[in-house]
Amino acid sequence: IAGITQAPTSQILAAGRRMTLRCTQDMRHNAMYWYRQDLGLGLRLIHYSNTAGTTGKGEVPDGYSVSRANTDDFPLTLASAVPSQTSVYFCASSDSINNEQFFGPGTRLTVL
Amino acid sequence: GQNIDQPTEMTATEGAIVQINCTYQTSGFNGLFWYQQHAGEAPTFLSYNVLDGLEEKGRFSSFLSRSKGYSYLLLKELQMKDSASYLCAGLDSNYQLIWGAGTKLIIKP
Numbered sequence: 001i002a003g004i005t006q007a008p009t010s011q012i013l014a015a016g017r018r019m020t021l022r023c024t025q026d027m028r029h030n031a032m033y034w035y036r037q038d039l040g041l042g043l044r045l046i047h048y049s050n051t052a053g054t055t056g057k058g059e060v061p062d063g064y065s066v067s068r069a070n071t072d073d074f075p076l077t078l079a080s081a082v083p084s085q086t087s088v089y090f091c092a093s094s095d096s097i098n099n100e101q102f103f104g105p106g107t108r109l110t111v112l
Numbered sequence: 113g114q115n116i117d118q119p120t121e122m123t124a125t126e127g128a129i130v131q132i133n134c135t136y137q138t139s140g141f142n143g144l145f146w147y148q149q150h151a152g153e154a155p156t157f158l159s160y161n162v163l164d165g166l167e168e169k170g171r172f173s174s175f176l177s178r179s180k181g182y183s184y185l186l187l188k189e190l191q192m193k194d195s196a197s198y199l200c201a202g203l204d205s206n207y208q209l210i211w212g213a214g215t216k217l218i219i220k221p
Contacts (some may be wrong), residue, residue, distance in 0.1 A: 006172060042116065042199070042211030058208065080174070097207035098142055103154035 002026065006091050006104035013081050013102065016046050021076040022108050023091030032074040032095045033101065034058075034066060036087040049074055050097060081111045114138050116212035119201050123218045124190055128208070132185045132198050132215045140150065140205020144183045146174050147199040155199055185218075195219045 004025040013019050025032065030051045033041040045058030049068040063085060066076045074093075078085055088108050092101040115137045124130040137143065143162035147155040161167055161176035161183060173186040185198055197214040204210055 040213060042213045043209075044211070045208055049209070080220075098203060100145070100157040100160060101209070103156070105154050 002102040004091060004093055004102055005104070006089075006107050008107060009105070010108040011110070013078075013096045015081055015083060015111055017081050019078045019081055019109070021078075021089055021091075021109070022046045023074045023076070023104055024072050025074075025091075025102075026072065027093060027095070027102065028071060029044065029093035029095045030057065030071070031097050032068065033092045033094075034064070034074070034076045035090045036060065036085075037090060037106075038050075040085050046072075081109075083109065085109065086111045113221045114202075114204060114210045116200055116202055116210055118212040118215045120200075120213070121216045121218065123220060124187075124218055126190055126192060126221050128190050129186065129188050130190060130217065132187075132200075132217065134183045134185070134200035134212060136181050136183070136200070136202040136210070138202040138204040138210050140209060141178065142203040142205065144174075144176050145203065145209065146183075146185045147201065149197045149199055151196070158198075190219050192219050192221070 007022045033048045034046040038085040044060045047066040049055045052071045094101045118134045146158040149155040158178045159174035171188045175184045197216045199214045200212040201209040
């Protein structure tokens with residue numbers, strides 16, 4: 001693989017279900033991010049990780065959790081999905097915190 | 113509070129020039145980014161300004177005035193493929209990007 005990948009591409013989920021969105025990068029970037037993008041709003045940061053083994057909360061972290069066990073992977077988990085979590089989710093990475101971010105193709109999630 | 117403002121939508125003609133403005137208020141400032149996002153796709157990096165002035169990169173240029181909290185993206189010789197949303201984002205004191213809602217640019221023949 002080259003770059004940053006996300007899985008699944010899209011998902012329809014019943015409310016209350018648990019869901020993990022996967023993100024993998026092969027660029028050896030230290031920093032990784034999860035955003036959600038909703039119509040009419042800017043990208044909003046959910047969680048981030050500046051380096052493997054550390055994570056931090058972004059602007060809208062409630063209802064989401066992340067882990068960063070290694071450099072390449074940064075999964076996002078919705079413990080109990082709610083309809084307001086319907087959105088497009090983008091994972092991104094950068095080699096340092098003040099450099100350009102590279103984005104994955106996104107996961108379109110619908111919670112019913 | 114932190115805020116990024118940019119116009120919601122703009123229309124321009126193929127071959128022309130368009131300027132997309134962005135004003136920002138962030139807690140601290142570590143630079144201003146512009147990204148392009150085609151419909152249904154991921155954002156891709158266009159430019160980064162941390163010092164005042166104009167940065168030129170082919171048909172695209174980006175300008176920053178830190179004293180005015182203002183940036184613009186200038187697109188020359190517009191092509192139909194430039195139809196996209198253009199996202200302005202400020203890097204705050206915690207090195208987190210604060211994103212505008214994006215400007216949808218419509219190019220007409």
